[in-house]
Amino acid sequence: MNFISRIKKNMNFKIRNFPRVNFYILILSLTFSCNSEVNINSINKNQLNKETSLYLKQHSENPINWQRWSNSIFDVSQELDKLLVISIGYSSCHWCHVMEEETFTNDSIAKVMNDNFINIKVDREENPDVDQAYMTASQLMTGMGGWPLNVITLPDGSPIYAGTYHSTSQWDDILKRIIRLKKDNYDGLKEIAKNVKNGVTDVNTIQKQEKLSEFSTDFLKNNIEEWMKKWDTDFGGDLAQQKFVSPSKYLFLLNYGKVYNDKKVLSHVKNTLDIIASSGLNDFIEGGFYRYTVDNEWKIPHFEKMLYDQAQMISLFSMAYKVYGDQLYKDIVDKTIAFLNLKMSSNNDLYYAAMDADTDGEEGKYYSFTKDELEIISKNTDFSVFTSYYNIDIKKPWENDRYLLLPKKADDELKDLIQIWESNIIKLKEKRTKPRIDDKIIVSWNSLAIVGLIDAFEALQNNDYLVQAKSMFEELKDNSFRKNKLIHTYKENQFQEGVLEDYAYLSKASMRLFQATGDESYFDFSKNITDNALELFDDDQSDLLRYSNNNELFTKVISLDDGVIPSPNSIIAEQLFNIGHIIFDDEYLNLSDKMVSSVQDIIDGNINSYSVWANNILNRVEPFFEIAVIGPNAKSITDDITNYFTPNTIVVQSKIE
Helix, strand or coil: CHHHHHHHCCCCCCCCCCCCCCCCCCCCCCCCCCCCCCCCCCHHHHCHCCCCCCHHCCCCCCCCCCCCCCCCHHHHHEEECEEEEEEEECCCHHHHHHHHHCCCHHHHHHHHHHHHEEEEECCCCCCCHHHHHHHHHHHHHHHCCCCCCEEEEEEEEEEEEEEECCHHHHHHHHHHHHHHHHHHCCHHHHHHHHHHHHHHHHCCCCCCCCCCCCCHHHHHHHHHHHCCCCEEECCCCEECCCCCHHHHHHHCCCCCCCCCCCHHHCCCCHHHHHHHHHCCCCCCCCEEEEEECCCCCCCCCCEEEEHHHHHHHHHHHHHHHHHHHCHHHHHHHHHHHHHHHHCCCCCCCCECCEECCEEEEEECCCHHCHHHHHHHHHHCEEEEEEEEHHHCCCCCCCCCEEEECCCCCCCHHHHHHHHHHHHHHHHHHHCCCCCEEECCCHHHHHHHHHHHHHHHHHHHHHHEEEHHHHHHHHHHHHHHEEEEEEEEECCCCCEEEECCHHHHHHHHHHHHHHHHHHHHHHHHHHHHHHHHHHHEEEEECCCEEECCCCCCCCCCCCCCCCCCCCCCHHHHHHHHHHHHHHHHHHHHHHHHHHHHHHHHHHHHCCCCCCCCHHHHHHHHHHEEEEEECCCHHHHHHHHHHHCCCCCEEEEEEEECC
């Protein structure tokens, strides 16, 4: 019986209490990897010139004998009883560039590393499971994390030291201390590694729940009240020295605010988005958003642009446009999509991963201006009006005697002047070195972009965005599988095995296409790939899913937090919930309930870091509506419905009568 038949049989759409049903999972044994094998001979030479990763290639001329990540490295390191240096970063990371130029090109540092360690460079965007495992270790050992992430491990990969950026002298001192400790107190290092490994294992161990949690409105209400204490009422967002958006936070708050008609919540979201729209985070000339700002007022950005940020900001401002009807939000959505299409689009209509923060060896040089350039931009206009509009204090340059432009909200009186100034800015930037593009294709991030395009289609009623989303999806479907398994990233003939986020986000993208088009093939694909994720990433200790199938890591990884990108577990829980409602299948609903029950105690008191999980709870404590539109006019009626903001609702359509 297909989903339409089931819908017709259940046309009353009552909110139901679903019984618990056992669900049996088949474990697939098929594995594959494109990682090159590492042997004793290969470790005596820098091997990164063979790689397609822009980040790894940036280190290919270092005098250090860098190897790429491969599980086979541990066979060699344990045979030789050599410690490992595992250095993790990504191509658009400013401080990764700095450490590469200052420290990893140093011949004396290279000699110490080559003589005493096996040295591994990891592109975190290619190997996110490796990054997550060692980032967890760093946070446990030091209370902090970041990139570049530099970890020293025992020959089996268990961490004994973790840190981020180091100057040449600092890194030299650390290496030599570890070398002495290995010689004088190897057992002590092994005890450190044992304790760290146990701590990381504990973080990634979530026990199965004996019974389902009781979900209540009080749980959400109390957590929202606690979260409000962390809100920055002056500058928007949460109180922090550095400001990240984390769009899923505000998508949840929009849902919560509308469901409960909470004006304080909706006002905070509006204030935050208004500030972000005209902040240093938003590239007002070329479009797109930078990764974060280094200050609490959203003024000074860290200039790299990531695909996952653009994708989620499109979704956020699309939903906000539905709620508030602010034309500025619509303009931001259009401009962000235009930026992606112009600057980050590949030959196969997918999007590249990232744009660098640096040009000509300087962070933000492409986006900042000297005093002489300010005078060129403002030529033949009132300089004081110009500096006032762009919030420029000539006595206080940003750095290196360069200035950032932070435009105020435009008014009609300045419209003609703004056009002149922006035209002059564009002319200046056309002569500059362009930021490097990391041209790898990441399946999960492109899936987020598809979701963003569909959200934009529904909010703005621009059919071009739906057409583009469908085209991107077909490209992913055709090129993102090897041996019937999803991959994570690919470039030329190299690829990396898929992780849970690839399955979760692509499943959501396909589900959203099903909702937007009524084409059941999208639903079938979404359901199948969700089923695959359940089979591939099953964790026998919990009701959640492992992040990857890499059993050679020193720990398994269970990704829970909804940070700058959502937890793949929270998205899978959401997908199971949607699938269960669409086909009226209690098994899927029961699995989703188990997943959400597993984390309720974990997220209590820190719901701002688990906003997609919070939305999963919202779907349970308040009525969840199923709307099916059937008939020859299903598409146009559905488009009218989804043009409005309707939380706690799933809308499906079919022309079949």
